[in-house]
Amino acid sequence: xxxxxxxxxxxxxxxxxxxxxxxxxxxxxxxxxxxxxxxxxxxxxxxxxxxxxxxxxxxxxxxxxxxxxxxxxxxxxxxxxxxxxxxxxxxxxxxxxxxxxxxxxxxxxxxxxxxxxxxxxxxxxxxxxxxxxxxxxxxxxxxxxxxxxxxxxxxxxxxxxxxxxxxxxxxxxxxxxxxxxxxxxxxxxxxxxxxxxxxxxxxxxxxxxxxxxxxxxxxxxxxxxxxxxxxxxxxxxxxxxxxxxxxxxxxxxxxxxxxxxxxxxxxxxxxxxxxxxxxxxxxxxxxxxxxxxxxxxxxxxxxxxxxxxxxxxxxxxxxxxxxxxxxxxxxxxxxxxxxxxxxxxxxxxxxxxxxxxxxxxxxxxxxxxxxxxxxxxxxxxxxxxxxxxxxxxxxxxxxxxxxxxxxxxxxxxxxxxxxxxxxxxxxxxxxxxxxxxxxxxxxxxx
Amino acid sequence: xxxxxxxxxxxxxxxxxxxxxxxxxxxxxxxxxxxxxxxxxxxxxxxxxxxxxxxxxxxxxxxxxxxxxxxxxxxxxxxxxxxxxxxxxxxxxxxxxxxxxxxxxxxxxxxxxxxxxxxxxxxxxxxxxxxxxxxxxxxxxxxxxxxxxxxxxxxxxxxxxxxxxxxxxxxxxxxxxxxxxxxxxxxxxxxxxxxxxxxxxxxxxxxxxxxxxxxxxxxxxxxxxxxxxxxxxxxxxxxxxxxxxxxxxxxxxxxxxxxxxxxxxxxxxxxxxxxxxxxxxxxxxxxxxxxxxxxxxxxxxxxxxxxxxxxxxxxxxxxxxxxxxxxxxxxxxxxxxxxxxxxxxxxxxxxxxxxxxxxxxxxxxxxxxxxxxxxxxxxxxxxxxxxxxxxxxxxxxxxxxxxxxxxxxxxxxxxxxxxxxxxxxxxxxxxxxxxxxxxxxxxxxx
Numbered sequence: 001x002x003x004x005x006x007x008x009x010x011x012x013x014x015x016x017x018x019x020x021x022x023x024x025x026x027x028x029x030x031x032x033x034x035x036x037x038x039x040x041x042x043x044x045x046x047x048x049x050x051x052x053x054x055x056x057x058x059x060x061x062x063x064x065x066x067x068x069x070x071x072x073x074x075x076x077x078x079x080x081x082x083x084x085x086x087x088x089x090x091x092x093x094x095x096x097x098x099x100x101x102x103x104x105x106x107x108x109x110x111x112x113x114x115x116x117x118x119x120x121x122x123x124x125x126x127x128x129x130x131x132x133x134x135x136x137x138x139x140x141x142x143x144x145x146x147x148x149x150x151x152x153x154x155x156x157x158x159x160x161x162x163x164x165x166x167x168x169x170x171x172x173x174x175x176x177x178x179x180x181x182x183x184x185x186x187x188x189x190x191x192x193x194x195x196x197x198x199x200x201x202x203x204x205x206x207x208x209x210x211x212x213x214x215x216x217x218x219x220x221x222x223x224x225x226x227x228x229x230x231x232x233x234x235x236x237x238x239x240x241x242x243x244x245x246x247x248x249x250x251x252x253x254x255x256x257x258x259x260x261x262x263x264x265x266x267x268x269x270x271x272x273x274x275x276x277x278x279x280x281x282x283x284x285x286x287x288x289x290x291x292x293x294x295x296x297x298x299x300x301x302x303x304x305x306x307x308x309x310x311x312x313x314x315x316x317x318x319x320x321x322x323x324x325x326x327x328x329x330x331x332x333x334x335x336x337x338x339x340x341x342x343x344x345x346x347x348x349x350x351x352x353x354x355x356x357x358x359x360x361x362x363x364x365x366x367x368x369x370x371x372x373x374x375x376x377x378x379x380x381x382x383x384x385x386x387x388x389x390x391x392x393x394x395x396x397x398x399x400x401x402x403x404x405x406x407x408x409x410x411x412x413x414x415x416x417x418x419x420x421x422x423x424x425x426x427x428x429x430x431x432x433x434x435x436x437x438x439x440x441x442x443x444x445x446x
Numbered sequence: 447x448x449x450x451x452x453x454x455x456x457x458x459x460x461x462x463x464x465x466x467x468x469x470x471x472x473x474x475x476x477x478x479x480x481x482x483x484x485x486x487x488x489x490x491x492x493x494x495x496x497x498x499x500x501x502x503x504x505x506x507x508x509x510x511x512x513x514x515x516x517x518x519x520x521x522x523x524x525x526x527x528x529x530x531x532x533x534x535x536x537x538x539x540x541x542x543x544x545x546x547x548x549x550x551x552x553x554x555x556x557x558x559x560x561x562x563x564x565x566x567x568x569x570x571x572x573x574x575x576x577x578x579x580x581x582x583x584x585x586x587x588x589x590x591x592x593x594x595x596x597x598x599x600x601x602x603x604x605x606x607x608x609x610x611x612x613x614x615x616x617x618x619x620x621x622x623x624x625x626x627x628x629x630x631x632x633x634x635x636x637x638x639x640x641x642x643x644x645x646x647x648x649x650x651x652x653x654x655x656x657x658x659x660x661x662x663x664x665x666x667x668x669x670x671x672x673x674x675x676x677x678x679x680x681x682x683x684x685x686x687x688x689x690x691x692x693x694x695x696x697x698x699x700x701x702x703x704x705x706x707x708x709x710x711x712x713x714x715x716x717x718x719x720x721x722x723x724x725x726x727x728x729x730x731x732x733x734x735x736x737x738x739x740x741x742x743x744x745x746x747x748x749x750x751x752x753x754x755x756x757x758x759x760x761x762x763x764x765x766x767x768x769x770x771x772x773x774x775x776x777x778x779x780x781x782x783x784x785x786x787x788x789x790x791x792x793x794x795x796x797x798x799x800x801x802x803x804x805x806x807x808x809x810x811x812x813x814x815x816x817x818x819x820x821x822x823x824x825x826x827x828x829x830x831x832x833x834x835x836x837x838x839x840x841x842x843x844x845x846x847x848x849x850x851x852x853x854x855x856x857x858x859x860x861x862x863x864x865x866x867x868x869x870x871x872x873x874x875x876x877x878x879x880x881x882x883x884x885x886x887x888x889x890x891x892x
Contacts, residue, residue: 403848423774
């Protein structure tokens with residue numbers, strides 16, 4: 001049996017490795033359009049922050065290991081153009097310009113996602129960059145080393161934009177950030193977003209939310225981002241306004257699409273074609289809170305879905321329950337974490353949500369080094385269920401959110417969560433863990 | 447109605463405050479034998495670590511606030527000697543030597559726990575100290591400031607012993623630790639205990655587990671701890687060999703006792719007498735993993751049980767589900783956390799337990815500053831249930847354990863836990879959270 005995988009990133013390589021481990025006799029062919037496989041994409045901003053550090057430090061396992069040690073038929077520089085479901089074949093072209101055609105018994109589409117690029121003049125100008133794959137990372141880093149970059153304009157304020165902002169500041173570069181919609185992080189409670197805004201600004205970064213962007217032009221050494229009310233100038237422009245699933249080929253092949261144009265898959269990771277799976281940033285998932293389909297492209301799901309596909313391809317029946325939308329990132333000295341639904345999302349999905357935010361010390365009364373931990377929590381008035389939480393603080397947010405994630409998987413009520421026996425010691429929090437205080441306060445409102 | 451509370455620490459004052467908040471017309475009388483109420487007992491080692499810092503920094507709310515602002519009849523220096531269940535009265539003596547007798551409609555016993563003192567010669571010698579209440583803390587700190595303490599012998603190696611060890615080292619004092627039983631932390635997986643041992647020894651502390659202690663003697667300025675095979679010497683000896691519940695008075699009054707001699711209470715915190723409640727370190731609790739009674743005296747339960755009693759006394763019906771035995775402490779630069787059952791405990795309670803330990807990076811591949819996080823996880827072969835976990839590491843253990851605690855409350859299987867959508871970002875962990883890796887590895891053994 002031949003298992004063909006389109007895309008050699010997290011989902012694709014996880015699936016390939018596990019399929020070979022499960023069934024060594026299986027022929028596993030991976031077609032990857034770039035030359036890079038198996039690297040820590042999320043680590044790129046942190047690598048870029050360190051001048052002189054090789055981008056290839058992020059490679060977890062090199063191509064030859066997959067080929068020689070694991071017996072995977074890994075073909076880099078192979079761009080798939082078409083899935084032919086009638087003949088069970090994929091067709092494309094390799095980097096030498098040669099056409100290829102490969103038959104499959106089972107196919108995995110793991111084509112990932114691509115940065116969105118606004119359809120505006122000047123976004124193709126040299127020096128206007130986006131960050132998705134390792135090649136993008138190298139390009140940004142090389143550009144910074146060759147050109148004298150003293151100032152960067154970042155378009156977008158999502159977590160990649162914020163991580164890149166921090167990386168630039170770490171390299172002594174002045175940053176201005178701009179985006180069209182007014183809220184800093186639209187999914188975030190405004191009190192918590194305010195804390196993040198202060199943190200960013202305290203590092204000398206100037207932010208301009210709510211600025212319509214019109215075009216980019218180059219004048220000598222500098223790029224100008226022309227906005228409705230202002231012109232921002234820098235030697236480099238980073239575009240980080242979100243990503244879109246790479247699902248065009250699946251769409252052309254007649255496969256069903258899900259939210260945001262992602263490829264629709266069942267809990268068994270199968271697309272609308274029994275023999276074709278999809279996993280990773282190009283595919284959708286069930287949300288454990290709503291029970292509905294959602295598209296939240298994140299690394300853990302990609303890896304887990306890759307494993308799930310491999311198991312299903314090799315005869316183990318696996319179904320994935322879904323995701324809680326748990327995410328964490330660092331913005332300078334702040335940890336920002338979320339899991340589950342925001343207030344607006346809860347309303348959209350027909351809940352009767354109540355939101356509350358609390359501030360707590362990060363350490364016990366009188367313990368030195370304490371800072372403030374902000375927690376927002378959303379509950380459903382009808383069912384009493386916990387629907388989501390967001391946290392911002394200098395310490396204690398990044399791992400606490402996992403307790404919320406587990407509670408969401410279990411569809412716990414706020415009341416039941418408030419009764420949990422959480423850990424306490426003075427260096428790590430107050431007696432009543434901030435999450436318990438948040439739950440107790442939210443209960444009063446519900 | 448008159449609500450009388452014996453003991454003005456965590457459980458007692460929580461109950462008093464909440465009862466008055468629920469029912470301002472209620473007469474609430476608190477009888478506390480010391481002069482201190484409402485302080486952070488767990489913060490004492492950290493306060494002792496800082497020379498010159500006032501012990502009273504640990505007081506969260508002063509007595510006059512309870513009296514004047516909250517209208518609580520708080521009587522310090524009042525030692526209760528007897529509960530008379532026939533006449534619904536408590537009797538005792540105050541610090542002025544006067545007898546008192548107070549009637550109650552509802553009574554809460556919140557007498558806490560006391561340090562165990564080995565019944566061996568010399569443990570009453572001046573300079574031999576134990577740490578339980580604020581007065582003990584002041585005594586230790588005063589002793590250290592008056593005497594020239596260059597070396598301390600700590601008897602015991604539990605978490606209070608270890609926290610005090612760290613405090614002494616922080617003050618430049620040489621520490622030797624000794625205890626009769628061979629394992630460092632008997633409840634802990636030996637691999638993880640080995641990591642802690644290394645950490646302690648790397649700070650110059652000498653430890654002697656498995657040394658039978660025979661007596662303490664004083665010779666001039668120095669105290670000698672005479673053991674079977676050695677004599678340890680210092681200017682101060684700290685005894686931290688565990689605590690026992692202060693349940694003698696409850697026992698004399700004919701109330702039912704539970705594990706470890708603690709006062710037996712139902713989920714509604716009532717003792718075997720409908721009108722008498724018990725809460726805090728003197729009372730038992732249901733364990734959410736075993737469903738059986740247990741005695742694990744910790745601060746969160748004390749506070750929560752205090753609230754529960756207040757609610758039940760004021761007419762709200764409240765039942766507490768129980769505890770998971772979640773605990774965390776710091777040993778120098780290590781975070782040590784646990785929740786649920788150890789392997790031995792799981793065997794004792796009739797499970798068919800399987801244990802596995804893993805080592806994981808605390809941060810993502812190639813992310814700077816990573817250290818090792820050790821996780822032990824116990825599952826039940828029969829039911830598939832997660833039974834407990836222990837973690838040791840320089841970062842990421844203290845708050846991760848809360849996710850385990852929530853899972854234990856929900857009686858999740860290891861399989862279900864392994865499917866949870868936990869958080870990932872390079873500064874905070876690998877893509878597969880160490881807890882997921884631990885669960886995945888444990889599943890293979892089950």
